[in-house]
Amino acid sequence: MDIKRYQGLLWLVAGLLIALIVQFTSQPQWNSKVQRVPVTQDAQGQWTYTQGDTTTVISAQPYTQSPLHPDNLRQAATPPDVEQQWVLIAGEEKPVRLQAYSHQGMASLLPAFLAIVLCLVTREPLMALLGGVISAAILLGRFDLSSDVFIPALATESAAGILILYLWLLGGLMGIWGKTGAAQAFAELMTRRVVRGPRSAKLVTWLLGLIFFQGGTMSTVLVGTTVKPMADKANVSHEELSYVVDSTASPIAILIAFNAWPAYVQALIFVPGVTFLATEADRLSFFFASVPLSFYAVLAILSTFLLSLDKPWFCSAEMRQAMQRARRGEGLNRPDAQPLSAKELHAVTPPADYASHWGEFVWPLVTLIVVAIGTFMFNDSPQIHWAFGAALLLATIMAMVKGMGLRQVMEGFANGWKGVVVASVVLMLAITLGGLSKELGGGNYLVQLLGDKLPFWCLPVLLQWLTMVIAFSTGTSWGTYAVAFPLAMPLVWAVAQSQGVANPELLMMLCFAAVLNGSVYGDQCSPISDTTILSAMTTGCDLMDHVRTQWVPATFAAVGASVLWTGCALVWV
Structure with a gap:
């Protein structure tokens, strides 16, 4: 019997058996x-x-x-x-x-561990996430998956938002662009005027990642959908493209933090008796003062810039092979890759008498950006659904004014919806698994296990790698902040006082930056993260190809950041 062929099934069975044993033999x-x-x-x-x-x-x-x-x-x-x-x-x-x-000890980490292993072994994210969800449900004693797990998860506001945004609005917009040929026309224009090859296509992608500094899902969706047509024409592999899109989303949101991040994070870092964290204004000032210490974000953005210049110094051999394959015209994905976005999203099928124009791509995109930024400025939160809805409405009106019939418009919608169904299901499963993992208390278990074992100069690296593991296991940076900051900041202050640290504020800033950046690394590299999934989906990349080619340069950046934080703690604290 070929064990390799069945190793995914063996891992799944073993994981579910362990979950059953823990459920019936131990208590939280x-x-x-x-x-x-x-x-x-x-x-x-x-x-x-x-x-x-x-x-x-x-x-x-x-x-x-x-x-x-x-x-x-x-x-x-x-x-x-x-x-x-x-x-x-x-x-x-x-x-x-x-x-x-x-928490349930080490078993709290089982669902995330099982999902990640199955992703790596089978390259089937649907099976992997489903296995993680089932094991989490067993550990929580929820054996009726439909009534106790999936229906409650689908009935949440976040689930409804995902279905509306990523399935209906994003899928519809990409479908109508495919039907009108607008994305293809824009790609041809950029190829003639701006993009002269893979390097310039990646530089445009990198610059757009810096411009869309809101971070998270918004940046990955905006940049990915904008650059894919022109990058495809320039023979940029989807592994390269998804890496640049993903690694200029959350890292740039930390460095150019004029977004929702500071307001969310400052509420988590209050420590009594610490004067520089006493008020909301103090905590916001502390956030922005710590930005220069976000070494991981700086190194991650630098590595994507080098890749954009065709200098993959920190990349894996697999990324270099992907670059060479695309340049030789042998495919933007591996021959046996399974991209998250279906072929319907990339088909250009305008009617024979329809004249495609780049403006049908640019003006809806401009509308999307203006609405998103405008609502952020007035409401302190970008209304992404409004932005995509306005873009979709404008794209539809422009197509119909130019003579496209309603039936053809609906065909475009249908193609777009079909193209994102699988990715939307993967995203739903990832969010369901993240919620169940949070209930199991895996993050709290890790912090409780490792929180106070090392001297002060080790704290930044300890917190960095601890939050990397938590975010990688749960697929969320903001969820990791909610777990880690309320525990980490009082811990750092207590250690600074007990060990007589000369500059406790600097130590707090270093540890704050370590938690902030470590969570982003874990989120970026996790195959169950929404930004990872969306980066692969919008760029047409195989999810696990994106994960495997991204984690090497991201880890180089994380190790470099560890060295810098430790050096700062030893020299200046």
Whole structure:
């Protein structure tokens, strides 16, 4: 029997068996963490906490008497009745919030580990993610997958947003561009006027990645859909293109942080008694002051720039082979690759009497960008659905004004929708797995296991690699921030005080940058990350080809950042 042929199935069976054994033989381990959030005292002497428009009167009890105290949790035979409580700690003036969490030890990491291994072994992201989801459901005791897992996941606001944005709007826009030949006309224009070969095509991609500095899914979708037609004509392999698109999305969002990132992150880094983190304005200033220490982001963007210049110094042999294959005209993907975007997205099928024009690509794209940036400026959050909806509406109107019939327009929509169905399902499974992994507490387990084992100068690298593992396992950088920052920042401050660090603020900045950048690395390299999936989808790349060719230069950048953070801690802290 050919074991290699069945190794994916063997891994899947082994993973599910382990999940079943853990479910029936072990209990979740409960612990708690202190969250020091801003509270105020009113005229009547009552402590209150305000979140948004809601103000809550705090009723606190002594920390040692709380059922959520770690000692009380360990002694309890059943899970706590509440998972959050306000308590008073001896020696502190203000109440703090005690948050309970659970994990199942190493088994908490099993679903993400199984999904990643199956991705690498089988190159079938659907099977891999489904295996991860099933194992997570078993560990949580949810054996009715339809009622307990998939229906609740599909019923969420985020799931609806994915279906509307990536399936209907993005798929429809790419389909109508294929039907009108607009993307092809734009590619031909750029080839005549700007792009002279693979190098200039990649440089345009790199520059657009810097311009679209909102980061995350927005940047990958905008850049990927914009550059693919011209990059294809210039014989840029899809492995190269997806790497440049992915590695100029979140890294540039850290460095040019005029986006939603600072507002989200500052809320997670409050530490009582630390004056430079006392107010929201202080924390925002701390964020921007730490930007120059984002060494991973700088090195990642530098490596994509070098690749754009055809200098793949930090790239793998597989990336170099992809470059040579594309330049020889032997295919933009491997012969047996399975791109996430279907062939319908790349078919140019305008009616015989229809005159394609580059303006039908450019003006909807300009509308998309203007609406996204405009809503960000006025609402502090880009309305991506509005932006893509406006672009799709304009592209449709332009096609019909030029004489395309409604039936032909709908054919374009249908082709676009068919082209992104698989990628949308993969994205849905990835988000479902991420939610289940968060419930299992894998991130909390890792932080609890490794959080305070090393001297102060090792803390930046420890936190970097810890968050790299968490983000890689869960496929989300922002989710990793929510787990890591509330634990890491108080830990760093406590270590700085106990070890007599001369410059504790600089150590805090180094560790902050390490968590920020380590999470981005893990998110970028994870095959279950939405940005990784979208980068492969919009550029027409095989998902695992993108993952395998990206992780080598990304890891070079991560190692370089580790050296720089450690050097700074040893020399200046």
